[in-house]
Amino acid sequence: MLLAYQMAMENPKMVLAEGVEAMEFQELSQQYGISGVPDTVINAAGRVVGAVPEQQMLAELIRTLGK
């Protein structure tokens, strides 16, 4: 979660990073089919399951957003 926060901090006009507690926001987590945590949803399209290194998260962002 901290990695997502770091990313938002770098460009807060474009990036919104939310840590979502799955128990309290059950509807949302069911909507995405969250089964394990941490699970990062990128623009409601990309997914990164588990805590991953910065490089891998960046690769997933590029894959989801393009460029």
Add this chain to the structure above:
Amino acid sequence: MEKMLPDEIVKQIRDVFKQLKHPVELLFFGSQARCEYCNEIQQLLEELIPLSGQLSLSIHDLEQEPDLARHYQVEGKAPAIVITAREGDQLTDYGIRYLGIPSGHEFTTLIQSILLVSGRDSGLNPQTRAYLKTLTTPLHLEVFVTPT
């Protein structure tokens, strides 16, 4: 009212908060309509804030302050904590939110995110910084966690 943070934990947090470089303000958004644990979270934050002179807190209600909720993109998302950088009266929104109860491991994450914002630097590597700076479409990251 009984304290939520035990003395030993308070001591540890005080020590960690010595690293705080710049002021941080937490905005807590509760909801009278639907928020089972809002009182507890508010109390927790109210116990946390006095542990450093760099910290401040403001308490809000989603229904009573819809414009502010919209501004911070937390509509319908109580309980929500927005972690901002404060310079005097000026708040800078870094796009950092925690939705839910910050207990267990997530309490540690809350402390870490306060340290992060206080440092005013993401600490990311140059390649990641460069990519994020040139984003042309908004990026929304939702990181699901459970309070283990």
